[in-house]
Amino acid sequence: MKKSRILGSAAVLALMSASVASAAEYRVIVLQSLTGPAAFIGAAFADGARLAEAQINASGVLGAGNTLSVEYADDATDRTQTMSLIARYAADPSVLAILGPTSGAVAVAGAASANEMQVPVMTTSNTMDVLHAGPWSFILTQPPQVTIPYIADYAAQVAGVENCTLIGIRENEAYVTLQNTFEESLRAQGVNIVGVEQIGIQDSDFAALSTKVASQDQDCVFVSAPASQAANVIVQLRQAGLDPEVRIFGHNSLASPQFVERGGAAVEGVTFIADWVPGGYDDNSRAFDAAFTTQFGRAPDNWNAIGFGGLTIMADALSRAGDAPTRESMRDALAATSGVAVPAGQGLYALDAERVPRVGMSVLTVQGGAFVLAPR
C-alpha cells in the first residue's frame, strides 16, 4: 500500500513536471516605428498586434500551456536604430522571429541585417527589395504590383478617366512606389498624366497646390497619402474650386475611419482600394472590428488590421514550426504560409512561390459618410 502510494505520487509528479516542461514561451519581437515619420503606421500596427497577442494567448492556438511572448520595440523610423535592435535580438537565442521593421529604406536595411544574422523578419513595408535580400526576410503587405492594378483598372476601365493628376508624399518609399505603379498602370492603359505633384508627409498647407490643380484640365486626381492627410488635401482641393465632376482615387491608406472624419462631405465619392474594409466584410473581420473597438475605444483602421493580421500569421507559422520551433523552422513555416484568416484583405492570406503575399483587395467608395463597395 505504502509502496503503491509512493509510486502513484511519483507518477503524478512526473506528469506535472512533464506538463511544466512542455509549456513553452515563444518569443517574437514586434519591431515597428512607434516614433518618427512612419509612426502613423507603426503605432497603429502595434495596437493591432497587441489585440492579436491577447487573443492568441487566450485561444490556446499554440498548444495547451504554450504562450506567445511579444516584445514591442521602436525602430524610430531610423536605419541605425533598426540595425542595432536587429543585432541585439539576433544575439538572443530565445527570439524566434521579428515582425517589422515598418517602412521602406529602414525595412530594406533591416532585411539585410536579418539575412546576415539568420533571423526571420517580416516587414510591414511591401518593397520587393526586402525579398531580394535573402530567404530570411518576408513582406507582410502586398506589393504595389499586386494591389494597384485593382484601382488603376477601375479608374481606366470602369470610371473611364482620360486625364489624371497625381499628388503624393515624397518621403516614404512605399507611398512613392504606390504612386509610381499607379502612374505606370494608367499610362499603359492610355490615360494621360496631367501632372505629378509631391507633398511632404508633415505638410498641411495645400492651398497653393490645390489652386494649381483645380485650375488644370483633368477628370481624375489620384492622392497617395495617409488617410488624414489625403482627406486634408481633398478638402483643400474642393475649397480651391476643383470641378465636382473630377473623380478622386486613392490607395489602401484611405481605408480608415479618419478619412471620413477628417474629410466629411469633401470626400464623398472618393474611390480607393482597401486591405481593410471598415466594419469588416466577413465574420472574422467583423469580430476583429468589434474586439478592437471594445479594447481601444475607436474603430480600427487599415494598419490596425494589418498589425493584427501580422501577428496572427506569426502565430500560425509557430503552430506549424514543430514542437520546438527554431529560427530555421520558423523561416520555413513562414514561407509555406497559406490559408490564414486575417481581417485585412479579401479572404485568406498566403505567400506564393516567390514569397509574395496574396490576400486580395476591394474597391470601395465613400457614400453617405460610409465605405461601400464601388459600383461596377
Next chain:
Amino acid sequence: MLLQQILNGTVSGAVYALFALGFTLIFGVQKLLNLAHGAIFMAGAFIAYYATINGLPFWFAVVLAVIATGLVSIVTDFVAFRQLRKQGHAEFAAIVTSLGVDLILMNIAQQVSRTQVLSFPFGTFPVEFYRGFGMRISLLQIVILVLVVILVAALYWYIHRTSFGRQIRAVSSNETTSALLGVSSQSVYLQTFFIAGALAGLAGVLIGLQFNSIHFMMGEPFLLQAFVVVVIGGLGSLMGAVLAALFIGIVQSLTIAYLSSELSIAIIFTLLFVTLLFFPNGFFGKADTFARGSRR
C-alpha cells in the same frame, strides 16, 4: 491664378510671421535659438483642440491655448535656459536643451493623441468663401490676416512704445548695464518667453484650424521655415521676420504654381544660402534690432 497664389502665399506667410516673431524675439533678447518653439506651437493646437472637444467655446479654447503656451514657454525657459544663463555658456548648450524640451513635448503629444492626426470638429469655425477679382478667400483667411496685422502692430508698439518694451530692449542690448540701471532681467525673460510662446500657440491654433490637421510633429516643418525666415529677415529683427515670412510664403506658393511642388523646399533653402552669402546678418539684421532700438 497668379493673384490667388499671391493671396495663398500671403496667408501662409502671415502665419509663418506669427510663428517666427516669437522665435526671433527670444533670439533678439537672449541670443538663443529656442528649438522647442515648434513643439510649443504644436501644444497650442493640441490644447485648443482638446478644450473644444470637451465642450468649451472655441473662443475660450483659443484664449486658453494662448495663455497655456505662454506658460509652457516660461517653463521651457526655466528648465532649459535659466541654469545655462547663470553658467554663462547658454548659446550652444541651449540648442541641445531646447531640443530636449522639443522632444519631450512631442513625445507627450504623441502619447496623448496616440499618434493620430486630429482636427477640430466641423463647424468649429464658419466655412464661408468670398469671391472677387478672380480670387476666393475664406472667412478664416480674412480673420488670420487681420489678426496677424493687429498682433504684429501690437507687438511693435509694446517693444518700442512701452516701458516694458524699453526694458526688453535694454536687456537685449546689455544685460549687465541694464541690471545696474535697475532693470530686472528675470522679468524681461519672463515677458519675452510668455509673448513668444503665446504667439506660437496662437499660430498653432490657426494652422490647425485652417488646414484641418493637428499632429504631434506639426511644429517641425514650421520650425524649419521659421529658421529660414528669421535668418533671411535678420536674426532678432521683428520687421525683418514679418517681411521675410510674407516673402517666403509668396515664393513658396508661386514655386508650387509655376515650377514644381518638388522644388519649393530647394528654392527656399537656396534663398537662405544666397542671402547668407551676400547679407550674412539677413536683410534687416543690423538695421532693426532690439539693440539699436535701445540706443535710440
